[in-house]
Amino acid sequence: MQSNKNKNRTMITTAIFSLALAASFYAMAADKLPLSGKTVGVTIIGTDHDFDLKAYQGQINELKALGAKVIALDANRNDQTQVSQIQTLIAQRPDAIIEQLGNLKVLNPWLKRIKQAGIPLFTIDTETPYAINNTTSNNYSIGSELALQMVKDMHGVGKVVMFNGFSSVPVCKIRLDEIRYVFKSYPGIKIIKPELRDVIPNTVQQAYSDMSDMLTKYGPGSGLKAVVACWDVPMIGATQAIEAAKRTDVKTYGIDGSPEYVAMVRNPKSPAAAVVAQQPYEIGKQAAKNVATYLNGGSVPSFTLVPSVLITKAGKK
Amino acid sequence: MKLQTDKTDTSSNGYTLQKMAIRLGAFAAFLGIMIFFAATARGFTSSYNILNIVEQSAILGFLAFGITVVFIGTGTDVQKGGIDLSIAANAGLCTAVYSVLLEGGYGDSVAIPAAIVTGLGIGFLNGFAVVTLRIMPLLSTLAVMNIAAGLELVVTQNTVIGASSPVLDMLAFDKFLGISALAWCLIIGSILMVCIIHFSPLGLRLYSVGGNLEAAKSVGIHTGRYIYGSYLFSGFAAGAASILIVSRLSSSTPGTGLLLLPVLAAALLGTVFSRRFVPTIGGTLLAVLFIGALSNGFQLLGISSYWVSGVQGALILVVVAMTSFAKKS
Structure with missing residues (x-):
């Protein structure tokens, strides 16, 4: 009887111990994620086009996989909405912002404000002097x-x-x-x-x-x-x-x-x-990876090119 | 006879109570949502964020004032009253005219009056269609909306036209007492509007024209002129708003017409905040700030931006349904 009790006690202790061990491993793994504890804002003019949507999803999924909290903002093709979203985003002071496509004449003054606010800016398909890196096709x-x-x-x-x-x-x-x-x-x-x-x-x-x-x-x-x-x-x-x-x-x-x-x-x-x-999902993922590299002290080139492929009736080239 | 009087009294009391309940309910909902955001959304109550909301609401505010004046001068009844569906498209046309002139090398001294005159021109067209040709406002302003949208395409060729000028720089970047120029525009514009609409004989006569056309006519008010005037003002508001739009977007872009729905929503929602469910400047201003605060609060709370327009629409539907129900009863 006594030995049974001891056995039970040992089993319970082992179970608790292994649970705690698993939890601590999980916590360590979460800690190890390059963007854990970081918040990244993503702003896009619209996602009605296949390219836009896939690149948008690519960056959001990758940012989350890297442990970041994502503030994802789709302006539904309305420039004024996007401008207001960027303004509020600056006030939220995320650790970085990714901006994808859009109209440069409208966006540039706001991208400048992001830079002035000291928030690292990354872009997709947008060449602007205010961004640290632009991820795009050639x-x-x-x-x-x-x-x-x-x-x-x-x-x-x-x-x-x-x-x-x-x-x-x-x-x-x-x-x-x-x-x-x-x-x-x-x-x-x-x-x-x-x-x-x-x-x-x-x-x-x-x-x-x-x-x-x-x-x-x-x-x-x-x-x-x-x-x-x-x-x-x-x-x-x-x-x-x-x-x-x-x-x-x-x-x-x-x-x-x-x-x-x-x-x-x-x-x-x-x-x-x-x-x-083009490979929009890959472009989105790459932009997210660049954010992770930069926020962990690594150096990031001013542009990252993701390969594209010519498809003809004869096949891929 | 006495019974009859009592009955009338009771029903009028019930009517007032119901109206009061809806009005208080609207204020309570407004306050409740603000308190909810203040308690849960980090940074919502910071002065920087509140000024952002005011700044973001300036364009919507100007346009909503325009449509509010049309509602005041013609009544809010959708079928019998007036409405200006062309206001957002008109603002789009004005932004196009303003940007094209600036790009063409003309300064603000030419481009700003040209934008305002364009707005007034479209406003005059509305007045002509509604008052002189007696076409139903819902249809005539819809037709004018298409004219304005078409002209915008002709002027811009459906492209984005960049614009910069000293006035635009001032509106976009300058601050006074820590408040941005655009926010000042809304504050000063609102004060002026309250003075004109609520504290001047002109405003009171406009209310009387919109409240009861025949009664206004019988006391010698030239009702046609006031209705013309309200459409002209709506056009002026579109012209003034266009300067703010270009300052915010640094260009004229296609899609200004998309503002129509929020503008209408703000003007209709604004009536809930008044005692007799009539359009007022204060009510519209509150509604404009409420709509601005909703998208801001949602973003701060991390709720997907896809929910914003849906929830805004649902709220508007509930409020408008409640007011029309109260009016009928």
Whole structure:
């Protein structure tokens, strides 16, 4: 009887001891997480686009996995909301802020205030003097690679419809400028003036109707061969318009890698010819890792490039 | 006969009690939410944060004052009364005109009057459609909203137009007595509005036009002019707000029209804070600050930003339903 009691007591003690041990290991592990005890603010203009949403999720998930408390702010495509959110965020004094995309003219004065408040700023797809690091794709090579693919498909001759509605977004400007730069070497290729403007919201519908008008104006035999924009959502509308007009002489080219457009490129019958797919989730994760490195005293380069891939009808390159 | 009088008395007492209950309930809800935020959201009551809320509410406040004046001059009845659905789109057009002129090298001395005149022009169009052409305000201002939104696209080509000027720098960065310029705009604007609307013969006559059109006519008030005037003022408010918008965003951006819903919400919510459920400047100001404090408090509490608009909408629905119910009874 006595020995049974002792046995029970030993078992209970062992159980408690092992529980305490497990708890302390867990606590140690939590302590070891590079961002435990840190608060990081994430501000984004909107998440209605596939790229935006995946990059947003990538950074939030990675920040949480690294132990940080995250203040995630989606402005639902409203500049005033984003500005107010950033203002309140500065007052909350997080250990770091990540800002993703958005309009530089609107954001720069507020990014400056973040820096003035002494809060380390990290960006995704936004080149600004106030950030410690910008995580992005190599937009220079994205633009030129896509342009060269277009030149190849067009055999160096033909007319191009270009959408340029987002030239005020830095990554878009770089891509469009690169495309124009490549075309300069091929005098047989002409961009139709005036260029078209892609919009948010109603991107697909607007591109569909604009493209339909262009197809009417530039019929078969006019030399129109390609359509391009700095992202791929308007190209979904343009591709649908070309299909509806039953034209086989015009191809579309996009950037980002939205699932719908990638599926179009992979479809052998679709006029969608090529897309440079970025890795938005990876970009988001990388930005979070940079925050962790910086807050733990490590050095972070002024930009981090995440590889992108050109997808054509023939496959990945 | 006596019984009849008693009955009327009782029902009027009940009516007043019910109204009072709703009004007190609104104040209690407002205070309750503020106390909740103060107790739970770290930093909510810091002076820096409170000034942030005031600053963030300035644009909404200016626009809500515009629509409040339309409500005062034409009544809040959705079908019979007036409304200005074009106010946010008008502000968008004014920001476009202001930014394009600044970008084109014209100074504030040209660009600011041009923005205000644009706002007044759209306001005049509303007045013309409602008073002269006698089109239902809900439809006429909706049509004008589309005109203004279309013109904004024509002016900006749907792009972001950066703007900078000494006035914008002052509004964006200057402080006086520790209070930012934008917050001062709301404070001074509110005081001026209270003086004009609640303490001047002009304001009292405007209330009488909105309260009972026929009675106002019978005492010799030119009601048409007052209704025209209220739409013109709404246009002026849009023009003035556009300067504040550009100072905050350093540019004119598409999407100013999205402000319509919060502006309407603030003006309608504001009526709950008045004794007879009529639109007042103080009530609108409280409602504007309440809407500003809600998003701020939510962010400080770490509640996902996705909840903010939903909860705001639900609150507005409850309050508006309660007031219209009280009015009917």
